[in-house]
Amino acid sequence: MDNQRNLIIAVVLSAILLFGFDFVMRTYYPEPEEAPANMASREDAPVARVDGEITPDAPVVRDLDTELATTGRVAIDAPEIAGSINPVGARVDDITLKTHRQTVEEDSGPIRLFAPGGTDIQQFAQFGWVGEGVTVPDAQTPWQVVEGGELTQETPVTLAWDNGQGQEFRLTFRVDEHYMFDVTQSVANTGDGSIALRPYAFVSRTSANASPSTFTVHSGPIAEGNGSVNFDWDYEDVAEEGPVNLSGSTQWLGFTDIYWMSALVADDASAAEGTFRSTGADTFRADLIYDAVTVPAGETVSRTTRLFAGAKESAVLDQYEDQGVERFGLAIDWGWFRFIAWPMWQVLIFLFGLVGNFGVAIICLTLIIRLLLFPIAQKQFHSMAQMRAVQPKMKALQERYKDDKQQLQQEMAKLYKEEKVNPLAGCLPIFVQIPIFFALYKVLLLAIEMRHEPFFGWLRDLSAPDPATILNLFGLLPFDPPGFLAIGVLAVLLGFTMWLQFKLNPAAMDPMQQQIFMLMPWILMFVMAPFAAGLLLYWISNNILTLAQQWYLYSRNPELKAQMAKEREAKEREHERKKAEEG
Structure with missing residues (x-):
């Protein structure tokens, strides 16, 4: 009964996380809405005031094509921008960016940055x-x-x-x-x-x-x-x-x-x-x-x-x-971790120039990061092995001093000192990695150089979500599923590689934790599905490299692998015994 109750609790908590995340993102961080064609805007005309304050005129509504067709405009033709200056008011109110397209399609036209006042996308400068x-x-x-x-x-x-x-x-x-x-x-x-x-x-x-x-x-x-x-x-x-x-x-x-x-x-x-x-x-x-x-x-x-x-x-x-x-x-x-993000960005740009594919550059950067963090991971793995080795002695102390918590803490500290084990050594490397991974997340999120950059096949824009989703039959049906239901190939690979990681890790002591760990990869699959394909590509690459790293470390420590297998078998037998008793 306890296991069934724990499973129900885990499912409910997972559902709250999944739907709550989507609700928060839609409520507090909504996607920009399409501006209505008849949106009224203010035409800003300065009036002479000693204090320098500039007051607006009354709202007007204008058509973009009509405004840009007015005669007398001074054309702008620079290497990376084009447009015109309106001689009425001497406003710079027409700028398009030659080197950036609206969409990934070649014929989508350049990005329009400036537009005349009173239009639905107005942005202009006046002097x-x-x-x-x-x-x-x-x-x-x-x-x-x-x-x-x-x-x-x-x-x-x-x-x-x-x-x-x-x-x-x-x-x-x-x-x-x-x-x-x-x-x-x-x-x-x-x-x-x-x-x-x-x-x-x-x-x-x-x-x-x-x-x-x-x-x-x-x-x-x-x-x-x-x-x-x-x-x-x-x-x-x-x-x-x-x-x-x-x-x-x-x-x-x-x-x-x-x-x-x-x-x-x-x-x-x-x-x-x-x-x-x-x-x-x-x-x-x-x-x-x-x-x-x-x-x-x-x-x-x-x-x-x-x-x-x-x-x-x-x-x-x-x-x-x-x-x-x-x-x-x-x-x-760049945020708080600029001192990490900016050098990381420079390396990513260098790799992109070297390999010519932004997706491959992300994979190469992920590999470099994993290699740099390998000594930390090795130390974490060694700490885990030490903790496994003293596990029987710890259980004996817990059984002996189960009614005296203070004495138990003293004996545990003495055991750690005698065995030269640091229980925090397995946690500290994780905290070292947090700023590195968050900085990389910021880099991939902000990099305009990744915009409209393809990887291969259907992944034509690494700055956009994976377009090949299950609900539209991987792009065969002409519609885009909403929000977290847009589960694409990359999201599935993310969930699968994370599930493999949890399977390879030592089994959690608490059955409730085991159930949550088994559900977590598939929850993250839904949560991460709407994110940019470049971010998912990084996470998948990191998961695969982590699996390879774990396999290597286990091969160097066969006794730990055997001990873990023995403990897993014992837990399964205990689980079957409790299940039989409940039945």
């Missing part, structure tokens, strides 16, 4: 000034192209606007070989007296198409200032708490997804204030506002702000950091 007693350009200002015709890596473009009061405003755009714009804001004062202005720049975007922010990956506002990178705020926090004024000077700020980011980088020569704010209808702003500058009569004052709009490729971010953008590489949220 301007605020001031008092002087007319400044706003979102409706028609700028004129005065230098250049197409913005390329070799040819900058300059837009100009004259306010008719003795001030000419200019914006000069440059773009590099990757994802960085340099935007120089100039004011030439030909009037009679001095004027005071505050240059600003902002990025506006909708959160409707943002990647979900989870406890492992941040999505939303991001900023660098005062020597650290701030991941503290998400879209909901900003919407609920109002404008978020960042303390101290801000070096750069913007919005990040798992793979993409838009960020403004402040001029090195001046301090800037950073602010995040909600502008309604699921739209948000990252504002970078400089200190006020005085422009004397007959002089010109300039300020240069950089705009990053692209993919979070580790090598590219590090390159910009080397160019002076402080801590830009930390825009990838």
Whole structure:
């Protein structure tokens, strides 16, 4: 009866874990919903205020194709990005990434990062000034192209606007070989007296198409200032708490997804204030506002702000950091174990360049990690063998001092000292491995280089879940099973290899533990099924290498293997005896 009760408890707990995990993931970390085509967004137009605050206009609804078809747009054609600048408001509001596709299909088209304000996927950048007693350009200002015709890596473009009061405003755009714009804001004062202005720049975007922010990956506002990178705020926090004024000077700020980011980088020569704010209808702003500058009569004052709009490729971010953008590489949220994750990532990229297949690179990295941890595993195995050897003496002490717990503890400590056994030695190696495996999990989760990378056969994208699931007959039926029911080939292999591990390990002393251990591999099969194929490939490879390691260590310690087999037989006989008595 006890065994039946324990089995029922184990099944119930397993069901709670399985369904509870899916419920928590769907409730607190939902997949991003498809943005409705008629979603209203705010068109953000600045007004002149001495304090630099920028207020929005009323909501509008716009069609993407119609907006991009407007005449007079300044084309952008750089090595890795394409798009255009809208001369009305001088907005950078049309950017696609040439080297990243929407889906794994070759004809799926490039990733669209920026889109005009008022569209359902709006994201754009605007540069301007605020001031008092002087007319400044706003979102409706028609700028004129005065230098250049197409913005390329070799040819900058300059837009100009004259306010008719003795001030000419200019914006000069440059773009590099990757994802960085340099935007120089100039004011030439030909009037009679001095004027005071505050240059600003902002990025506006909708959160409707943002990647979900989870406890492992941040999505939303991001900023660098005062020597650290701030991941503290998400879209909901900003919407609920109002404008978020960042303390101290801000070096750069913007919005990040798992793979993409838009960020403004402040001029090195001046301090800037950073602010995040909600502008309604699921739209948000990252504002970078400089200190006020005085422009004397007959002089010109300039300020240069950089705009990053692209993919979070580790090598590219590090390159910009080397160019002076402080801590830009930390825009990838490596987490607490960055000191492990970053070197691990470098090794993975090196292996990928060596073997030419990201899946093979993951397997090679797993092998390297297992080899590095082999001395720890060997020590753990040796500790287990020692504990097995003193097991009969431990049982004798437990029987002798079963009514005197204090004396039992003293005798056990004496036994450990005499036999030179450390009962914690088998546990400590596990704690050493935890940060290593979590760091690798983060690496595979964040690496854009793994996006759309194939392994072989049906695995065409290691950053996506296994598409060949049992319920759709391994891809033959045209539908995707929901959530944890999408059990694919990799998930089955994961469960099977973990089950083999438990079978090879020493049998648990408690029948309840044995039943849980036998169920756990199949529970994890369901839990891990929705995760990226690359993560499952790593775990399967690790399980297989662990099995090989256990087989090798057992072959080096035949007496332990024989002892374990003897104990397992004794447990089975005891189980059969109790079963017969209950019957």
